[in-house]
Amino acid sequence: MPKVRFKISMSLDGFVAGPSQSVKDPLGIGGMRLHEWAFALAIVRAQFGLAGGEVNESTPVVEESLANIGATVMGRNMFGGHPGPWDARNPWMGWWGDNPPFHHPVFVLTHHPREPLRLEGGTTFTFVTEGIKPALDQARRAAGDKDVSLAGGAKTAQQYLAAGLVDEMEINLVPTILGSGEALFAGVGDDLRGLELVRTVATPAVTHLKFARR
Amino acid sequence: MPKVRFKISMSLDGFVAGPSQSVKDPLGIGGMRLHEWAFALAIVRAQFGLAGGEVNESTPVVEESLANIGATVMGRNMFGGHPGPWDARNPWMGWWGDNPPFHHPVFVLTHHPREPLRLEGGTTFTFVTEGIKPALDQARRAAGDKDVSLAGGAKTAQQYLAAGLVDEMEINLVPTILGSGEALFAGVGDDLRGLELVRTVATPAVTHLKFARR
Numbered sequence: 001m002p003k004v005r006f007k008i009s010m011s012l013d014g015f016v017a018g019p020s021q022s023v024k025d026p027l028g029i030g031g032m033r034l035h036e037w038a039f040a041l042a043i044v045r046a047q048f049g050l051a052g053g054e055v056n057e058s059t060p061v062v063e064e065s066l067a068n069i070g071a072t073v074m075g076r077n078m079f080g081g082h083p084g085p086w087d088a089r090n091p092w093m094g095w096w097g098d099n100p101p102f103h104h105p106v107f108v109l110t111h112h113p114r115e116p117l118r119l120e121g122g123t124t125f126t127f128v129t130e131g132i133k134p135a136l137d138q139a140r141r142a143a144g145d146k147d148v149s150l151a152g153g154a155k156t157a158q159q160y161l162a163a164g165l166v167d168e169m170e171i172n173l174v175p176t177i178l179g180s181g182e183a184l185f186a187g188v189g190d191d192l193r194g195l196e197l198v199r200t201v202a203t204p205a206v207t208h209l210k211f212a213r214r
Numbered sequence: 215m216p217k218v219r220f221k222i223s224m225s226l227d228g229f230v231a232g233p234s235q236s237v238k239d240p241l242g243i244g245g246m247r248l249h250e251w252a253f254a255l256a257i258v259r260a261q262f263g264l265a266g267g268e269v270n271e272s273t274p275v276v277e278e279s280l281a282n283i284g285a286t287v288m289g290r291n292m293f294g295g296h297p298g299p300w301d302a303r304n305p306w307m308g309w310w311g312d313n314p315p316f317h318h319p320v321f322v323l324t325h326h327p328r329e330p331l332r333l334e335g336g337t338t339f340t341f342v343t344e345g346i347k348p349a350l351d352q353a354r355r356a357a358g359d360k361d362v363s364l365a366g367g368a369k370t371a372q373q374y375l376a377a378g379l380v381d382e383m384e385i386n387l388v389p390t391i392l393g394s395g396e397a398l399f400a401g402v403g404d405d406l407r408g409l410e411l412v413r414t415v416a417t418p419a420v421t422h423l424k425f426a427r428r
Contacts, residue, residue, distance in 0.1 A: 014397075176406065
């Protein structure tokens with residue numbers, strides 16, 4: 001049975017982005033600290049066309065998170081941070097460049113209709129205005145017998161979590177604090193909706209906490 | 215060199231007690247979930263005079279946290295949750311019973327002066343109104359060449375953390391969310407003041423994250 005999965009890097013105090021997020025600074029103040037462990041890895045650097053990097057205990061965790069994904073759902077801010085209606089004369093193409101790293105169909109949650117955007121390398125962005133369930137239904141159909149990845153941001157993850165629609169989540173817990181910013185579990189309540197800790201992989205730079213349904 | 219240490223159980227969303235804490239419900243709603251891993255352990259049950267319990271990977275972590283403590287500092291609520299001045303005619307004796315589990319000097323942070331309270335088993339509660347640094351100085355002197363334990367609650371830990379006075383902290387991260395309550399790192403800012411992750415011990419029920427100065 002195909003799964004709905006997400007992975008996210010979170011600080012010890014529960015934030016997945018720092019304060020003062022903006023189009024110029026999408027991770028917020030200090031937010032880059034959450035991703036240093038990842039950018040040190042060869043497998044992550046390769047995704048961005050960069051040589052070098054480490055192979056360590058995090059490598060198989062990242063490999064697993066990248067495998068068997070047939071479609072992705074993301075929030076509007078994760079696609080590209082311009083709020084409000086799309087400008088038809090000068091449409092924002094998002095942060096992902098001409099050849100985005102997805103190579104499969106991506107469904108973007110937005111309040112503003114837009115024609116699909118077909119880019120190099122097999123990535124098509126489809127804009128869904130009907131809400132999280134229709135977006136997930138479309139992504140499941142596109143994924144076939146592969147899994148659907150929720151790429152974030154936090155608000156997207158929160159909505160699917162609160163609706164009980166997440167089958168697996170990998171929290172990459174980074175041993176730092178951000179003090180404020182975007183809290184992953186804000187609004188989710190006090191219940192992980194059947195998700196339980198099933199695996200922990202620890203390095204000095206990050207603790208990978210995998211949750212799944214038993 | 216003696217150290218200032220604390221250990222605390224925290225939810226995945228950063229809370230060390232649930233919402234609606236009260237004298238009747240000192241851990242707040244859902245807060246007991248943070249301590250189930252501990253009460254399953256023989257070493258913790260024995261502290262409360264209870265037989266049985268498990269020995270697992272958490273046992274040596276708890277043993278280490280109990281060893282070499284010469285004095286304890288705690289907040290007023292951790293001693294006993296009645297706010298305001300002490301009632302001299304009917305002084306609240308705290309939550310710890312006639313024979314508290316400390317067996318060494320305990321310094322209680324309070325705004326309200328009170329004579330020391332000497333109980334069975336070597337535990338003396340001394341009430342300190344001069345603030346966190348004088349309380350720590352007194353505890354250091356009482357501890358001699360042993361360490362000082364900060365027993366909590368969260369506000370006590372936060373104040374010592376923010377002042378850069380903590381040498382070691384053990385976060386017992388419990389894979390559950392509480393949604394609201396007392397956030398361990400509230401007001402601490404975005405900086406762990408030189409504390410770095412030095413050891414991780416993982417079980418299905420809890421992830422022990424030890425921070426220290428390198």
